[in-house]
Amino acid sequence: MSNPIKDAAKAIEDEINALQNLIPRLNGDFSKSVDLILNCQGRVIVTGIGKSGHIGRKIASTLSSTGTPAFFLHPAEAQHGDLGMISPEDILIIISNSGESDEIIKIMPSIRRMGLKTVGFIGNLNSTLAQRCDFLLDVSVEKEACPMNLAPTSSSTATLVMGDALAIALLKQRQFNKRDFAIRHPGGMLGKKLLLTVRDLMHQHEELPVVRIDTSVKNLVMEMTAKNLGIVGVLNDKDELIGVVTDGDLRRAVEKYENIFKCKPEDIMTRNPKKVTPGRLAVSALHQMEKYSITSVFVVQNNNSLQPIGLIHIHDILKSGIV
Missing domain, CATH: 3.10.580.10 (CBS-domain)
Structure with missing residues (x-):
């Protein structure tokens, strides 16, 4: 039988390695994505399906709570009317490890017609979605922490951390401070400490x-x-x-x-x-x-x-x- 402690340690090591490999990929597209969002007159829309969708919800939440208005759009629902939530002034962040998520590919023609700029968190740089994004953030991993290399583990963690990196870079550029954070978290202890007089x-x-x-x-x-x-x-x-x-x-x-x-x-x-x-x-x-x-x-x-x-x-x- 395998040793659960060793198995867990190996999974953590694999994910740490995946995160370390992100740092050299912080290139010009990352800086351009930051500038694009800083100058956005609308909101940031985040979309993804499956595990990428779960990660996308968290990224949208982190952006919103740190000074960048954002919300998550389910790509399947977008095909049935929810694209009406988007305006031409918005920016779309697309999350897809494979870069071939059919639900997202189907809405791309409409996204283009609306004139939205797109930032892709993509794991396959040769994929359909990678080719259709204006700016590309490489979140590919050598292997998943899953021993079968199937369950999204290292890839989902890498995507989440890239989202955090983007949110923090934007936070610093906006000179977002504790009081700004508290205003967005009035129900939490930090919000009360910084706002309640x-x-x-x-x-x-x-x-x-x-x-x-x-x-x-x-x-x-x-x-x-x-x-x-x-x-x-x-x-x-x-x-x-x-x-x-x-x-x-x-x-x-x-x-x-x-x-x-x-x-x-x-x-x-x-x-x-x-x-x-x-x-x-x-x-x-x-x-x-x-x-x-x-x-x-x-x-x-x-x-x-x-x-x-x-x-x-x-x-x-x-x-x-x-x-």
């Missing part, structure tokens, strides 16, 4: 727990209880934040004073509290809370302002899913 999560208006400096400690405790955020901001007569009272401050005051209700807010509050601005990233506010071991921070309009417009609690950040 304090303003998106803060409590404000009637939810804001604040009292005046001349209020009683009893009213302060009632405000803290009513707003249920474990903190109260203390304001002066200009509505400026001059201190905060937290659950911890109250517990320490109980230990220090015989009757805290005879105290004034200024006796038990923490002066010069930390503040954040509404445009600050929520993850940055979280780091500030962790640094100073606090669970809430008041929000002010700008660094020169002392008037609170909101409050963000660590639980709000954690519930948002950014960590």
Whole structure:
């Protein structure tokens, strides 16, 4: 019997070799394909059948998520009306290991009549599709990782990696950054980390727990209880934040004073509290809370302002899913 570990290692080695052979093939057609797509006024359409189709879907998805609008077109469906999804301003990426995929060959006359430029990810440079593409990216492999040299393995991996290489080259040319990526991934953790701001999560208006400096400690405790955020901001007569009272401050005051209700807010509050601005990233506010071991921070309009417009609690950040 064969050794499954050795079989797996051999398959991986074969695919690595196939990928290494791609590097010398990054020629002028690759650079021209990048320029063509960069200057495209429409979208990139990716097509392929069978395993090439599965790889094509992933390539289209990667292009779209890195700044190049793209979608996958099934070549069989294209023969029955889906060619109407294409416009002359689009670019067609054709994926075919054999270069003889009948479903794609059948739509090529229509593609030509529409005037689309084509980029081929082709494994057979002498094939029909290789001859009909404007630009050709060689994704041929010496052999498949399949011991029968039948199942698409090395060839599909090579095609996928060439697609990734094209997407990354385009990404670099577009100077695509983390924020651009996050805008296209608002539901993911990265998107939330790079997009979610304090303003998106803060409590404000009637939810804001604040009292005046001349209020009683009893009213302060009632405000803290009513707003249920474990903190109260203390304001002066200009509505400026001059201190905060937290659950911890109250517990320490109980230990220090015989009757805290005879105290004034200024006796038990923490002066010069930390503040954040509404445009600050929520993850940055979280780091500030962790640094100073606090669970809430008041929000002010700008660094020169002392008037609170909101409050963000660590639980709000954690519930948002950014960590």
